[in-house]
Amino acid sequence: MASITCAGSIALDTTRTPFKTVENVLGGSASYFALAASFFAETHIVSIVGEDFPKEYWQLLEKKANTQSIQHAKGKTFHFDSTFSFDLYHRHANKTELNVLADFQPRLSDDAKNSEFVFLASLQPDKQMKILETVKEKKLTFMDTIEFFIENSLDEVLKVMKKVDGVVLNDAEVRMLTEEANLVKAGRKIHSLGPKIVIIKKGEHGSLLFYDSKVIPFPAFPLEVIVDPTGAGDAFAGGFLGSLAKQNAIKPTMQQLKTAMAYANVMGSLTVEDFSGYRLINANEKEIEKRFNDYCELLRI
């Protein structure tokens, strides 16, 4: 059975919504990715936490994912404090304290080095590159990044992009990278930077898959109640790569990619139904399968 190595942040989040504020909850790109991906395949997390990281959260991660490549360092865990607008469409960052993440030097367990599937969540691109080179048995590799690195370390971001099979980026990141407003044109431009599989996330507006000179649109699963959008994009990536790993799709067909995109939408939609990763932590395989079937049925004409 194929496994996944995912590198990214583990955070303590303070999230302020118009309805409720939660403080120091489990967050970070690697946490969300792994909570989603682990439903499908063994997932190794490459990350770092500080001395303040609660035992309770550690146990949650350990129950779901392989935590051997998570380092414990002196100092505080990465902390992110943000406020959502009244309609939950816009987020304002109040405070970003990198703490132990600032000096993070990734170290991978032997098992993590042997994964077939790799996801590089947003991290400094030089660290992404180092991790990519460390996973010897990699067969299918994806990366994410954020506007901050596109703005400040574009060359390094492009170097990593040349080496991966695919990207999972949001619309703002893609427009910034390509200087192109039309997302269909922008997505095709990303192909020319290296990745043969391009995924653009548009939040509540769904997503686009670019592969084999085709562009496939996916709507978001319609939800009446959205509690906290944090982590939906990372859980989306986790559902996507998790599904590919479960299908052992090291050279994915269009059909395998579409199935993975449907699971991506399912995991993203679950995530926003509660704060932090609680909805993913409490989900079971049966309801994931049900939502996957519902999603496919909605789209069938």
Added chain:
Amino acid sequence: MASITCAGSIALDTTRTPFKTVENVLGGSASYFALAASFFAETHIVSIVGEDFPKEYWQLLEKKANTQSIQHAKGKTFHFDSTFSFDLYHRHANKTELNVLADFQPRLSDDAKNSEFVFLASLQPDKQMKILETVKEKKLTFMDTIEFFIENSLDEVLKVMKKVDGVVLNDAEVRMLTEEANLVKAGRKIHSLGPKIVIIKKGEHGSLLFYDSKVIPFPAFPLEVIVDPTGAGDAFAGGFLGSLAKQNAIKPTMQQLKTAMAYANVMGSLTVEDFSGYRLINANEKEIEKRFNDYCELLRI
């Protein structure tokens, strides 16, 4: 074979895009609706033009639709002048000259009164109501409106809404009507105002169908080249109601509605590929069928 009666504006549009400006081209909600719907079923246009309305445009409309209920009045045709932003996402209205549309008193031919399907494009709500009452044989009725009427004639808009089977509105109109940001909640609220079929158009982000306590999301057909978004929403409605008429779906099933939504997306996507209604005028049934099949295939997982 079922026919459609559509009431709305016929305009001479001046449309300014970053790439090109076109002046006094054929526009208006009824024009776009009819150019799309007429591929599927006979379409009667209820509208008015002035003395300046070019013979060439009259011949275009006459070739596609039934023009017996279009009045010729003294004065100038409705004129709309607008400018699109660099990315074609925002439109600024420069000038709206109602001209002959201001005193428009709809008069329907006997054939137009006997249509089974009715579409009330955006018009003053009292005129929409009058037309609705005039079509004696109506079986399935839909309406659209605009923010201006929701703001200034809400009671009248709601009266019409109580009488129709369905609405085709855009996201901004639905949010304004319901004072609800979440579109799934907002769409459900519209049910409580009367319409049992609710369609929310989100432009490039696709559309939502609410029926039988279900919410079905449809992505927009992905396009690399967008020339002029004008009229896409009206052509979308034309494809939708046209397809229902062709299916003779006076009590549509979910399957018939989904098929109609796919044709709606096809006709909307064609419209934006050229200025004015030229892409619809030049389209043929074979390419519409091809794009319909492509769209269904894109969505099949």
